[in-house]
Amino acid sequence: MSNEFIPAAKPIVGDEERAAVDAVLVSGMLAQGAEVAEFEKEFSDVLLDGRGAVAVNSGTAGLHLGLLAAGIGPGDEVIVPSFTFAATANSVALTGATPVFADIELDHYCLDVDHVGSLITERTRGIMPVHLYGHPADLTAFRALADQRGIALFEDAAQAHGASFDGQQVGTFGDFAMFSLYPTKNMTSGEGGMVSTGDAGIERRLRLLRNQGMERQYENELVGFNARMTNLHAAIGRVQLTKVGGWTAQRQSNAAFLTENIQGVVPPAVAEAAVHVYHQYTVRVEEDRDGFAAALKDEYNIGSGVYYPIPNHRLPSFDRKEDLPNTEIAAREVLSLPVHPSLDTEDLDRIVTAVNALAKAGA
Ligand SMILES: Cc1ncc(COP(=O)(O)O)c(C=O)c1O
Numbered sequence: 001m002s003n004e005f006i007p008a009a010k011p012i013v014g015d016e017e018r019a020a021v022d023a024v025l026v027s028g029m030l031a032q033g034a035e036v037a038e039f040e041k042e043f044s045d046v047l048l049d050g051r052g053a054v055a056v057n058s059g060t061a062g063l064h065l066g067l068l069a070a071g072i073g074p075g076d077e078v079i080v081p082s083f084t085f086a087a088t089a090n091s092v093a094l095t096g097a098t099p100v101f102a103d104i105e106l107d108h109y110c111l112d113v114d115h116v117g118s119l120i121t122e123r124t125r126g127i128m129p130v131h132l133y134g135h136p137a138d139l140t141a142f143r144a145l146a147d148q149r150g151i152a153l154f155e156d157a158a159q160a161h162g163a164s165f166d167g168q169q170v171g172t173f174g175d176f177a178m179f180s181l182y183p184t185k186n187m188t189s190g191e192g193g194m195v196s197t198g199d200a201g202i203e204r205r206l207r208l209l210r211n212q213g214m215e216r217q218y219e220n221e222l223v224g225f226n227a228r229m230t231n232l233h234a235a236i237g238r239v240q241l242t243k244v245g246g247w248t249a250q251r252q253s254n255a256a257f258l259t260e261n262i263q264g265v266v267p268p269a270v271a272e273a274a275v276h277v278y279h280q281y282t283v284r285v286e287e288d289r290d291g292f293a294a295a296l297k298d299e300y301n302i303g304s305g306v307y308y309p310i311p312n313h314r315l316p317s318f319d320r321k322e323d324l325p326n327t328e329i330a331a332r333e334v335l336s337l338p339v340h341p342s343l344d345t346e347d348l349d350r351i352v353t354a355v356n357a358l359a360k361a362g363a
Helices: 015-029 034-047 057-069 087-094 115-119 141-150 200-209 230-241 244-261 290-298 325-333 345-360
Strands: 052-056 077-081 098-102 122-125 153-157 176-180 193-197 281-284 334-337
Touching: 015 230, 034 052, 034 230, 052 057, 052 141, 052 200, 057 087, 057 176, 057 193, 057 200, 077 087, 077 176, 087 098, 098 115, 115 141, 122 141, 141 153, 153 345, 193 200, 230 325, 244 281, 244 345, 290 334, 290 345, 325 334
Parallel strands: 077 098, 077 122, 122 153, 153 176
Antiparallel strands: 052 193, 176 193, 281 334
16 A cells, blocks of 8 residues: 555646646736636536626635625624634625624534524624535525525635535525635635626626726726636636536545544534535544644644634634634534545545544544
8 A cells, every 4th residue: 555645635737727728828818808707607507507607816805895795894794603714704804894703513514503593683784604614504594594584695605616405506595605716625716716696786796896896997886806817717717617526526425435434533414405515524533633633644644634723703813702612612623634536545545544543542
């Protein structure tokens, strides 16, 4: 058996992406143009059941502009998980609104619907669940809760390309949803984000906000940003879009193998109505998670990741005092094992052997 390092993530880019970028370079049309428009159409067809899609230059910009386009601003509250990447709450704070942190459910690490319900006040304008690790939040319940309370639903689908809930694709439930196209995500454009919305007003404002507030050149209608995606990035994304379905199936098959064979750690659960796309395969190590991760690397040459060791509400940038017990357990115990589509059966066997040996030894 080889002892080559198995990385926690491995972006796959090859000759087709290189040829696509080269064609854009040769065309001389580097900035946002026809490639971006095609990428938006194709992303919508493949992943959004035809819903509107607007490409931007990062997932974070997508969340920020989406919130602004939905009218979120100072004095408003948006309920978010604390157990997520900081971009979720940052994007709310950057609009001038206040992120209100809710707890998660421990089995799948997504927002707890009941806790979110208890935090809604007269200032709450929206709920933003995160489909963490590629597992969809309970979108049926969140859509119903938002409608019942007259507030908006925003999806942070950064990690969940192709996931679905109750047979419906993520990104088609919310007033808007954002998919990240960062290199370690299930598909990439190098850097980038895609925002989906079924609301024509939000879509138009998104298109204005990403381009200095202009639809027609030098006729700025509102104060905007330069958050445009380039044709170079869109060309990479278009190729990746043709492959993401196959990669997802491979991730799901790798995850099924791991769940069947690992012992002594808590495997990821999947809600009955959910299709999980395993951006991460995240287990809980109940004793000494950090020692376990160090031993995986030092003794078995296997990478892993902790997403996320410090909940957002305790980061110096927010410094809040909320009591979020499941969030604290998750931050202390989660460990993401390699699940990416480049793993072969030998890699998977090595991961199982290492995890089972370390769990048995109590790390
Ligand atoms: C849950 C979540 N939200 C938002 C983002 C931000 O996306 P990007 O890195 O493309 O700006 C990420 C990416 O890491 C993420 O994982």
